[in-house]
Amino acid sequence: MDLFKNIGEIISKYYIWLLEGVGYTLLVSLISTIIGLIIGILIGIYRTLPAPKNKFLRVLKKIGDVILSVYIEVFRGTPMMVQAMVIFWGFALLNDGKTLNVIFSGMLIVSINTGAYMAEIVRGGIISVDKGQTEGAAAIGMTHFQTMMRVVLPQALRNIMPSVANEFVINIKDTSVLNVIGFTELFFQAKSIVSSNLLTFETYLLVAAIYFVLTFTITRILRLIEKKMDGDKNYVVLGSQNMDANAYAREKNIGGGKQNG
Amino acid sequence: MDKNTIIEVRHLQKFFGTNKVLNDINFSVNRGDVTCIIGSSGSGKSTLLRCINLFEQPTAGEIFVHGINIVNTKKPNEYRKKVGMVFQSFNLFNNMNVLKNCTIGPRTVLKVSKQEAEARAKKYLAMVGMAEYVNARPAQLSGGQKQRVAIARALAMEPEVLLFDEPTSALDPEMVGEVLSVMTSLAQKGLTMVVVTHEMGFARDIATKVVFMDAGIIEEEGTPQQIFTNPQKQRTREFLSRVL
Ligand SMILES: Nc1ncnc2c1ncn2[C@@H]1O[C@H](COP(=O)(O)OP(=O)(O)OP(=O)(O)O)[C@@H](O)[C@H]1O
Ligand SMILES: [Mg+2]
Numbered sequence: 129m130d131l132f133k134n135i136g137e138i139i140s141k142y143y144i145w146l147l148e149g150v151g152y153t154l155l156v157s158l159i160s161t162i163i164g165l166i167i168g169i170l171i172g173i174y175r176t177l178p179a180p181k182n183k184f185l186r187v188l189k190k191i192g193d194v195i196l197s198v199y200i201e202v203f204r205g206t207p208m209m210v211q212a213m214v215i216f217w218g219f220a221l222l223n224d225g226k227t228l229n230v231i232f233s234g235m236l237i238v239s240i241n242t243g244a245y246m247a248e249i250v251r252g253g254i255i256s257v258d259k260g261q262t263e264g265a266a267a268i269g270m271t272h273f274q275t276m277m278r279v280v281l282p283q284a285l286r287n288i289m290p291s292v293a294n295e296f297v298i299n300i301k302d303t304s305v306l307n308v309i310g311f312t313e314l315f316f317q318a319k320s321i322v323s324s325n326l327l328t329f330e331t332y333l334l335v336a337a338i339y340f341v342l343t344f345t346i347t348r349i350l351r352l353i354e355k356k357m358d359g360d361k362n363y364v365v366l367g368s369q370n371m372d373a374n375a376y377a378r379e380k381n382i383g384g385g386k387q388n389g
Numbered sequence: 390m391d392k393n394t395i396i397e398v399r400h401l402q403k404f405f406g407t408n409k410v411l412n413d414i415n416f417s418v419n420r421g422d423v424t425c426i427i428g429s430s431g432s433g434k435s436t437l438l439r440c441i442n443l444f445e446q447p448t449a450g451e452i453f454v455h456g457i458n459i460v461n462t463k464k465p466n467e468y469r470k471k472v473g474m475v476f477q478s479f480n481l482f483n484n485m486n487v488l489k490n491c492t493i494g495p496r497t498v499l500k501v502s503k504q505e506a507e508a509r510a511k512k513y514l515a516m517v518g519m520a521e522y523v524n525a526r527p528a529q530l531s532g533g534q535k536q537r538v539a540i541a542r543a544l545a546m547e548p549e550v551l552l553f554d555e556p557t558s559a560l561d562p563e564m565v566g567e568v569l570s571v572m573t574s575l576a577q578k579g580l581t582m583v584v585v586t587h588e589m590g591f592a593r594d595i596a597t598k599v600v601f602m603d604a605g606i607i608e609e610e611g612t613p614q615q616i617f618t619n620p621q622k623q624r625t626r627e628f629l630s631r632v633l
Contacts, residue, residue, distance in 0.1 A: 263444065264480030264539075268494035268546050269470040278493060282484045363486075363525040 134330045142321050149317030150338060152231070156306070156313060157299035160238035164299075165292060167239065168246025169281065171196055172254050175247075178272055196247070203244035209305035212237045216309045234311040238303055242295055249291045253284035286357060293350035297343045314338065393420045394455075395549050395581060396441065396472070401450035403436055410436050412605045414450070418550055418583060423576045425592035425613075426585045428602035429628060434585040437602070438552050441583070442472050470498055473543035477555040479535040481527040487514065487538050488523040491545045499546065506545075513541040517571045533564030537571055544575075551575075553584040589632055593617050601625050 139146070175193065180186045203211065215237050220227045228236075257280050265275040285292075304315035318335040322328050396418040403411035410433045418424060426434050439445040441452060443465040451458045459468050482490050491510035495501045501509070514520045517537035527535055536556055543551055556572070557565040569591050576582060576595050586592060592599050592613060599616040601609045601624075609622045617633075620626050 258480075258483075260476065260478050260480035261482060263476065264482060264542075266444070266466065267442065267469060267474040267476070267480075268542065269466045269468075269498040270494070271466050274497050278497060279482050279484065286484065359526070363522070363529055365525075366521040366523065 131330060134327055135334050138321065138325065138327060138331055138334055141325075142317075145317045145321060146314070146335075146338065148312060149314035150342070152234075152311065153300060153303050153313040153315075154342070156231075156234050156238055156303050156311070157296060159235055160242050160303075161292070161296040161299050163235070163239035164242025164246045164295065165250075167243030168248075168250040169285075171200075171243070171247040172250035172284075173276060173281075175251060176254055176276070200244045200247050203241050204248075207305075208237065208241050208302055209308055211241060212306060212309050215240075230309060230311050233309055234303070234306045234313070237306070237309075238299060242299060245295060246292070249288050249295070250284065253288035253291075254280060256287050257283045289350070289354050289357070293347065293354075296350070297347060300343055300346065301339060394418070394453075395420055397453040398437075398441065399451045399453065401437070401440060401452065402448045403433075403440055403445060404448045410605050411440065411447075414607055416600060416607060416610065418581060420549075420581055421579050422581055422583075422598055423596050424583045424598045424600060425596035426583065426600045426602060427587070427589070427592055427628070427632075428608075429631075432602045433605045434602055435554050438474070438554050438583065438585055442469055442474055442552060444474075466498070470546060471549045473546055473548035473551045475536070475539050475543050475551065475553045475556050477558050479527070479532075479539045479559070481535055481539055481542070483527055485526075486523065487519065487525050487527075487530075490527070490538060491542045494542065494546045509545045509547075510541070513544040514538070516544065516574070517541045518567075531564060532560045533567045536560065536564075536568045540568075540571060540575075544580075550581045550583065553582065553586070555585055555587065557586070557588060587632070589617075589629075601628065603628070 175196070177189065180189060212233075216228065216233050219233070227233075261279050261283065262275055265279045270278070303311075303313050306313055307316035307319060310316070314335060318331050322331045325331065394417050398414055398416050401411055401414040402409070414437060416424075426437065428434055436445060440447045443459070443462070447460055450460070452460050454468065454471070459465075462468055482493065485493060488507065488510055491514060492503075492506040495506040495509055496503065511520060511523070514523065517540050519534060519537050519541060522530065522534065522538070527538070530538065540551075540556075553572070557568050560568065565588070569588060572582070572584070572591070573595055584591070584596070594613070596613050598610060599613050600607055601616060601620075601622075603624045609616065609620060609625045615621075616625065617629065620629060
C-alpha cells in the first residue's frame with residue numbers, strides 16, 4: 129500500500145529531522161514543566177505566608193498578591209501561541225529588532241505559562257493538606273518555614289503528582305504552538321518536511337503517532353514513579369512478639385488496664 | 390511565686406468575635422501536677438488549652454511561664470518546645486514513618502544529632518509500647534497506636550508540660566484503655582500533664598487536681614476527692630450526675 133510505503137520513506141529520509149523535533153519537544157516540555165512547578169511552589173509558599181504583623185510589610189505582601197493574581201489570570205486567560213508572539217516580538221521591539229534566542233524563548237514562554245497553572249495546582253495541593261498536620265508541627269515548635277518544607281509541601285506535592293504529570297503531557301502537545309516563533313520542535317519539523325515532500329496527510333499522521341507514543345509512555349512512566357513514591361504497602365514489625373500498651377503495662381507493672389469509671 | 394510553678398494563667402479572657410468563650414480564667418500548673426480539666430461540651434476547655442500553647446491569641450490576661458509573660462511573645466515556637474500537645478485527632482505526619490515522626494522535632498527544632506534523636510525516639514516509643522513499629526506509616530496504624538506514637542512524638546521533645554486535648558475521644562472503646570494506661574504510667578513517672586478529658590475514671594484515679602469548667606469560667610477546682618465526692622457548686626453536681 130502506498131500509505132505505508134510513503135510513511136516508510138518519510139521515516140527513512142527525514143528521521144534525523146523527526147528525532148531533532150522529538151528531542152526539542154521533550155526538552156522544552158520537561159524543562160518547562162519543572163521550572164513551571166518551581167514557579168508554582170514559590171508562589172504557593174508566598175501565598176500561604178502568615179500575614180505579617182508589621183503594617184508596611186502587610187501592604188507589601190498585598191501588592192505582591194495582586195501582582196501574582198494578575199500574572200496567573202493573564203497567562204491562564206490567553207492562548208500560549210499569542211503569548212509566544214507577544215513575548216518574542218515584544219523583546220525584539222525593545223531591543224532594536226534583535227530577537228531572543230529561539231530555544232531560550234521557547235523555554236521561557238512555556239515555563240511562565242506552566243507556572244501560572246502550577247500556582248493554582250500547588251495552591252490546591254497545599255489547601256488539601258489537613259490543618260491538623262500544621263498544628264501537629266507547630267505543637268513541637270516547628271516554625272512556619274520548617275512546617276512548610278518538612279510536612280506540608282511533601283504531602284501537597286505527592287497529592288498533586290497526577291496534575292503535574294498531566295501538565296507535562298499537555299506541554300508535550302502544546303509546545304507545538306512554538307512553531308510560530310520558529311522553534312524546531314516536532315510540529316515545526318513536520319511543517320518543514322511537508323513543504324519539501326508535499327505528503328501532507330502521511331507526514332501529519334506519522335507525527336500524530338509519534339506524539340501519541342510520547343504522551344502514552346510518559347504517562348505510564350510517571351504513574352510508576354508515583355507508585356514508587358508511596359513506598360511499601362506493608363511494614364515490618366520488629367521483634368517477634370507484638371506488644372500492645374496493655375501487655376506492656378502488665379509486663380512492666382505500671383498500673384494499667386481500663387480506667388473507665 | 391512558687392518555684393515549682395511552671396505555668397500561671399491570670400485573668401485570661403478569650404473572645405471569638407463578640408462571643409466570650411473564656412472569662413477571667415486563673416490557674417497554675419506546678420511541676421508534677423496532673424491536672425484534669427472536665428466540663429460539658431462548649432464550656433471552653435479546648436480553647437483554654439489552645440490559649441496556653443498560643444494556638445489561640447488570648448484577648449486579655451497573662452500567661453506566665455517561669456515568671457515571664459509569654460502572651461505577646463514574637464516566637465511562640467520557642468515556647469512550644471517546652472509545652473507539648475497531644476491532639477484528639479493525633480495529627481501524626483502522614484508523610485513520615487513512626488520513627489521519623491518522633492525524630493523530626495528533636496532534629497529540626499532542638500537540633501540534636503541524628504543518633505541522639507533516634508535514641509530518644511526509640512526510648513519514648515518503647516515507653517508507649519510502640520518500639521516495634523518504627524517502620525510503619527501512620528495510615529497503617531490503629532487509632533490507639535497512632536495516639537501512642539503521637540504521645541511519643543511529644544515526649545521526644547522532652548517538654549516540661551504536656552497538654553492533652555481529649556486524647557481518647559476519637560478512639561474506639563477497646564483502644565481507650567491502651568492510651569489511658571500509657572498516660573497513667575507517664576503520670577506515675579512524674580510528667581507534668583494538663584488533660585482535657587471526658588474519662589472521669591482517669592480524672593478520679595490519676596489526677597492530682599481536677600478543674601471543672603462551665604460556660605467559660607472555672608466553676609470549681611480541687612483534688613479529685615473534693616470534686617468527685619464532695620462538690621461544692623450546684624453546676625458541678627449537675628454535671629457529675631450527668632456523666633457518672
Ligand atoms: N475558632 C473559633 N471561632 C469561633 N468560635 C469558636 C472557635 N473555637 C471555639 N469556638 C467556640 O468557643 C466555645 C468553646 O469551644 P471549645 O472548643 O473550647 O469547647 P470545649 O469545652 O472544648 O468543648 P468539647 O468538649 O465539645 O470539645 C464554643 O461555643 C465554640 O463554638
Ligand atoms: Mg474540645
